[in-house]
Amino acid sequence: MVRVRFAPSPTGFLHIGGSRTALFNWLYARAKGGKFILRIEDTDVKRSRPEYLEEILDSLSWMGFDWDEIYYQSKRFDIYREIAERLLQEGKAYRASPSGTDAEGEEDGTEIEKKQDAIIFKVAQQKVVFNDLIHGEISFDTGVIKDQVLIKSDGTPTYNFACVVDDAAMNINHVIRGDDHISNTPKQILLYQALNFSVPEYAHLPLILGSDGGRLSKRTGATAISDYRRMGYLAEALVNYLLLLGWSPGGNQEIIGIRDAIKKFDIKNANKTAATFDMDKLNWINSQYIKIADTLDLSAALEPFLKEQGLDVSKFSKDYLLSVVKLFQGRLGTLKDFPAWADFFFKDDFVVDPQAKEKYLTRDFSREFKLFVDRLQALEPFDIVTIEQCFRGLLVELGLQSRELIHPVRVALTGKTIGPGLFEVIYYLGKERVGRRLTAWVKQ
RNA sequence: GUCCCCAUCGUCUAGUCUGGUCUAGGACAAGAGCUUUUCAAGCUCUCGGCACCGGUUCAAAUCCGGUUGGGGACGCCA
Numbered sequence: 001m002v003r004v005r006f007a008p009s010p011t012g013f014l015h016i017g018g019s020r021t022a023l024f025n026w027l028y029a030r031a032k033g034g035k036f037i038l039r040i041e042d043t044d045v046k047r048s049r050p051e052y053l054e055e056i057l058d059s060l061s062w063m064g065f066d067w068d069e070i071y072y073q074s075k076r077f078d079i080y081r082e083i084a085e086r087l088l089q090e091g092k093a094y095r096a097s098p099s100g101t102d103a104e105g106e107e108d109g110t111e112i113e114k115k116q117d118a119i120i121f122k123v124a125q126q127k128v129v130f131n132d133l134i135h136g137e138i139s140f141d142t143g144v145i146k147d148q149v150l151i152k153s154d155g156t157p158t159y160n161f162a163c164v165v166d167d168a169a170m171n172i173n174h175v176i177r178g179d180d181h182i183s184n185t186p187k188q189i190l191l192y193q194a195l196n197f198s199v200p201e202y203a204h205l206p207l208i209l210g211s212d213g214g215r216l217s218k219r220t221g222a223t224a225i226s227d228y229r230r231m232g233y234l235a236e237a238l239v240n241y242l243l244l245l246g247w248s249p250g251g252n253q254e255i256i257g258i259r260d261a262i263k264k265f266d267i268k269n270a271n272k273t274a275a276t277f278d279m280d281k282l283n284w285i286n287s288q289y290i291k292i293a294d295t296l297d298l299s300a301a302l303e304p305f306l307k308e309q310g311l312d313v314s315k316f317s318k319d320y321l322l323s324v325v326k327l328f329q330g331r332l333g334t335l336k337d338f339p340a341w342a343d344f345f346f347k348d349d350f351v352v353d354p355q356a357k358e359k360y361l362t363r364d365f366s367r368e369f370k371l372f373v374d375r376l377q378a379l380e381p382f383d384i385v386t387i388e389q390c391f392r393g394l395l396v397e398l399g400l401q402s403r404e405l406i407h408p409v410r411v412a413l414t415g416k417t418i419g420p421g422l423f424e425v426i427y428y429l430g431k432e433r434v435g436r437r438l439t440a441w442v443k444q
Numbered sequence: 445g446u447c448c449c450c451a452u453c454g455u456c457u458a459g460u461c462u463g464g465u466c467u468a469g470g471a472c473a474a475g476a477g478c479u480u481u482u483c484a485a486g487c488u489c490u491c492g493g494c495a496c497c498g499g500u501u502c503a504a505a506u507c508c509g510g511u512u513g514g515g516g517a518c519g520c521c522a
Contacts, residue, residue: 044521118520138449159522179449183448186448215516276455402480417483
């Protein structure tokens, strides 16, 4: 059975690169009917933080990457030590006194153990060759690799050592990780050989680059998954985009749901080339997902964003909220757009865009507004079609072009130059609010 | 510096393994148009690429070598 793992370190937030690694591991496990294991690499006691761990777990859950097992390296220090001692006894490792430069340790009294001998692995001169599922054969000459520290002077294990011990103990048979680990692979293989553990299959994913062609950083775009969530991206859209960054379902398909992806996914089709993260494409995919989303689900997803902007929708009916959401569904780029664009549907004290006012409400529309309000109040039945007939009838009588009155009315009702069709806006706002808002512009 | 990885439109990619069907297809972005009630959306069109040089071959984006370019790794971080 396929057993893969994602091994984040709680020394920072889950970022784009890490989540893509998680995605490919998770997808591979689900496609093969295997297990997806989460291993928290919290051996660096000083830098690991519970809030980071919480954020990582939250982000993974949000994206839908459920794990079958979870382990914490900080609870396994005894195991690493035991294995290291074994290597020592077998003469494959040696002790070395702490290197002098380690001046830290005084600032906090929480350090586990004071200076002790480190345990170091002897790297033999040999050639290491492995077959990467994505890259094919990769070979290294270990002459360029120094002896490797297994257990540090503070008693904690190093990354490469803990990684090998755990991957073996947890029966991980496929290691899918970023390209930046390629150079760690020969070091780890040497350890597998020394320990008589069977070497797993490897698949090294290309890195995701920032718009400047370098490493993805805050400067070249947000990196934390939670930031994307806060910016109003749908989890499905972000996952879809990440999936496309390095893999293609073929057939010119761009929008692919996770269920479908599980059916079509094959790690062998993963790309070798590093991909540049492109916000434009993410935005497009997000808008596509918003467009096809179930309106009920969408309005639920919108709730925190409405709340954030102080818009209380609880005093409106569910049907009303749904109708308004539907009005904007086809034009939203992110969820965050909604409260900004639809605020006038939920409150009367919306801000009137000064530029909109300057452009369309320059002259006095008292006569037109008053006429329209009067007719609207008497309009029966009151629906989108009759509203439009009423409005256009008035235009003819006044000898006006539609644009000459539509824009001023829109600004008066919404405070904006952009938005859904005016007659829909009037319909959902209702006679009372439309009458009030237009009358406010009538000069006494 | 040493070692490793990579190389198709500005970006993401299909095609490369199994040379011919590729005067290289799609998507995003950009530009133009249609529609029109604004902004979007939608539809149509345009722009734009096999990094370079050699080799193999009747035939190369596809195979081989080199060059150049980009990225990564060289911690008692993970």
